[in-house]
Amino acid sequence: MARRHLVVAGSVLAVVVLYAVLVPLLAGVDDRVTDFAQARQAPSAEHLFGTDSAGRDLFVRIASGIRTSLLVALLCALLATVIGVVVGVAAGFWGGWPDRLVMRTTDAVNALPHLLLGIVIVAMFRGSLLAIVLSIALTHWTQVARIVRSEILSLRQRPFVDAAVLAGASRRQVAVRHLVPATAPQALIAVVLLLPHAVWHESTLSFLGFGLPPHEPSLGTLLEEARSSLLLGGWWTLVFPAAVLVVVTLAVAFAGQALRKVVTPPQPSELRL
Amino acid sequence: MTTVRDGRGKRPAAEPGTGPADGPARTSARPDAASRTAGDDAPSVRDLRRGRHRDVWGMVRRRLLFIVPVTGLVSAGLFAAAKYSPFDPLVGYLGTRYMTTTEADKAIISEQLGLDQPWYATYWGWLQDLFGGDLGRSRSFSQPVAQVIAERLPWTLLLAGAGLALAVVVALLLGITAGVRSGGLVDRAVTAVCVVVQGLPPFVLSLAAIAVFALTLGWLPAAGLSDGGSDPTAGGVLRHMLLPVVVLAISQVPWLLLAVRESVVTSKGEDFVAGAVSRGIPTGIVTRRHIVPTSLAPFVNIVGVRLPELVVGAVLVEEVFSWPGVAGAIVTSARDLDMALLAFLTIGTTVVVMVGSLLADVVVALMDPRVSTDG
Numbered sequence: 001m002a003r004r005h006l007v008v009a010g011s012v013l014a015v016v017v018l019y020a021v022l023v024p025l026l027a028g029v030d031d032r033v034t035d036f037a038q039a040r041q042a043p044s045a046e047h048l049f050g051t052d053s054a055g056r057d058l059f060v061r062i063a064s065g066i067r068t069s070l071l072v073a074l075l076c077a078l079l080a081t082v083i084g085v086v087v088g089v090a091a092g093f094w095g096g097w098p099d100r101l102v103m104r105t106t107d108a109v110n111a112l113p114h115l116l117l118g119i120v121i122v123a124m125f126r127g128s129l130l131a132i133v134l135s136i137a138l139t140h141w142t143q144v145a146r147i148v149r150s151e152i153l154s155l156r157q158r159p160f161v162d163a164a165v166l167a168g169a170s171r172r173q174v175a176v177r178h179l180v181p182a183t184a185p186q187a188l189i190a191v192v193l194l195l196p197h198a199v200w201h202e203s204t205l206s207f208l209g210f211g212l213p214p215h216e217p218s219l220g221t222l223l224e225e226a227r228s229s230l231l232l233g234g235w236w237t238l239v240f241p242a243a244v245l246v247v248v249t250l251a252v253a254f255a256g257q258a259l260r261k262v263v264t265p266p267q268p269s270e271l272r273l
Numbered sequence: 274m275t276t277v278r279d280g281r282g283k284r285p286a287a288e289p290g291t292g293p294a295d296g297p298a299r300t301s302a303r304p305d306a307a308s309r310t311a312g313d314d315a316p317s318v319r320d321l322r323r324g325r326h327r328d329v330w331g332m333v334r335r336r337l338l339f340i341v342p343v344t345g346l347v348s349a350g351l352f353a354a355a356k357y358s359p360f361d362p363l364v365g366y367l368g369t370r371y372m373t374t375t376e377a378d379k380a381i382i383s384e385q386l387g388l389d390q391p392w393y394a395t396y397w398g399w400l401q402d403l404f405g406g407d408l409g410r411s412r413s414f415s416q417p418v419a420q421v422i423a424e425r426l427p428w429t430l431l432l433a434g435a436g437l438a439l440a441v442v443v444a445l446l447l448g449i450t451a452g453v454r455s456g457g458l459v460d461r462a463v464t465a466v467c468v469v470v471q472g473l474p475p476f477v478l479s480l481a482a483i484a485v486f487a488l489t490l491g492w493l494p495a496a497g498l499s500d501g502g503s504d505p506t507a508g509g510v511l512r513h514m515l516l517p518v519v520v521l522a523i524s525q526v527p528w529l530l531l532a533v534r535e536s537v538v539t540s541k542g543e544d545f546v547a548g549a550v551s552r553g554i555p556t557g558i559v560t561r562r563h564i565v566p567t568s569l570a571p572f573v574n575i576v577g578v579r580l581p582e583l584v585v586g587a588v589l590v591e592e593v594f595s596w597p598g599v600a601g602a603i604v605t606s607a608r609d610l611d612m613a614l615l616a617f618l619t620i621g622t623t624v625v626v627m628v629g630s631l632l633a634d635v636v637v638a639l640m641d642p643r644v645s646t647d648g
Contacts, residue, residue: 123607
């Protein structure tokens with residue numbers, strides 16, 4: 001069941017990614033070139049998703065939008081996961097006051113209205129990719145840290161760690177060679193599950209005008225443009241980017257959940273072997 | 274956060290003899306149970322409750338103490354970030370005159386405004402003013418910050434309150450219906466819709482609602498509080514708030530609903546439900562008296578957890594619908610880097626969210642004695 005979900009969600013994602021990568025390459029049109037004679041055309045055979053208020057073809061522009069949004073989201077998810085794994089391993093391995101400090105910090109970060117602080121920070125450093133990535137990554141590492149910490153706590157009890165210690169491995173070796181690699185599946189799942197959140201955040205920031213500059217099409221900037229086009233009857237400027245946003249986030253979320261089931265099936269106890 | 278300690282021990286001996294159909298096998302254990310509650314050394318229900326209240330107060334104190342340093346860190350970080358922002362605050366202050374002012378004059382102005390001070394001096398000055406009751410002056414609204422808040426807060430409370438109330442009612446009704454008949458037609462339909470709505474950010478929902486109900490059908494106004502800037506009337510406000518409130522509610526419903534459904538499904542499998550069913554209690558009563566009450570505590574918990582998202586939803590909905598509330602003012606002040614208003618709104622919202630989730634946890638802890646107060 002989980003494998004079938006993974007295949008379905010994965011194929012949807014593959015189609016979207018192919019669309020995002022191939023269309024801008026093959027279309028032979030620069031999605032930034034404006035042509036006001038073609039402005040606000042309804043979807044037709046020539047312009048599958050219609051054109052925006054500057055006459056740019058939306059079929060091409062949405063493709064570049066997905067590419068930008070997914071790349072930004074991937075950066076955010078990777079950075080958040082790296083922070084989460086490092087913090088989680090440190091907390092789980094040392095225990096004691098570092099552990100309590102980490103747990104309190106995750107509580108604090110979780111209690112904050114993330115996106116609000118993101119809006120404020122990104123507004124101060126407007127148009128900077130680094131600010132967007134940091135604002136998302138720094139508020140989303142807590143979940144990963146908690147999962148990794150509890151994983152480390154249970155791993156420490158496992159026989160292979162005892163075996164390594166008996167064989168004379170130092171604490172450092174145990175941590176770096178045995179514990180960190182064992183969290184890899186959790187980290188992979190975390191990256192996938194963080195992606196939809198990151199896409200959401202980036203598109204929201206861009207929609208409010210704090211994200212990427214308007215000539216860099218992301219799903220958020222496209223939806224921001226839809227806001228003014230809608231008043232002039234351009235329904236397609238909203239429908240297609242919104243549909244793509246939903247399909248991308250849902251497919252990634254489903255893939256993540258299915259992946260979690262596939263990677264971490266209910267494990268039989270090692271002691272029973 | 275609150276966690277369920279274990280699945281047993283709820284209301285010890287609080288329901289003596291609810292079941293008329295207590296079997297003969299149970300009667301043997303009965304005198305023992307009765308002597309336990311009546312015994313001198315065992316704590317009475319009242320003692321347990323009093324101890325519980327003490328635990329909850331302890332949690333409240335710990336969490337309040339925790340809110341202070343977090344708020345301090347967030348506000349300090351805000352002022353530090355503002356200092357390192359590449360935007361010259363003078364641009365906001367001078368507007369178009371920025372171009373015509375000489376460098377020497379700019380230096381004088383920034384010295385008078387205290388812009389050349391390090392961020393902690395600015396922060397310290399802001400803190401002193403704040404505790405002295407002076408919130409400063411908002412540049413983007415050309416009003417004192419206190420007045421901006423006083424004028425706009427009621428509208429946000431109206432929008433967010435109505436939205437949250439609607440979301441809670443819808444989530445409870447549909448969630449319980451779906452959970453009780455899990456796997457049925459209603460359940461599958463509701464769950465599918467929820468999953469799709471989870472993928473839609475509030476601003477997309479807002480735009481879609483405006484496109485359909487305001488622009489295409491023309492049933493409801495697209496923005497603002499009243500038609501053409503006239504004074505708002507009760508009926509007019511009601512008409513104008515319908516779309517934003519419904520959109521805000523819809524954007525919050527999926528998480529709440531799926532949580533209710535989940536806890537209803539879980540409690541359906543608990544022993545006390547099986548016991549009630551086997552005693553021949555009708556399904557309707559089992560649902561109302563046994564399943565729903567145990568599902569409410571996790572629900573209150575999830576409402577508390579979702580508070581930050583409600584704030585973000587309010588920000589986006591107010592922005593798209595030009596609703597004159599404080600949440601929309603956050604976006605305006607962030608756009609203009611109007612620090613006096615921005616700092617107060619951001620930090621105020623942060624405190625409100627943290628206190629709100631504490632309140633939710635207190636309600637949960639008082640509702641359900643199984644919940645631990647360690648968090």
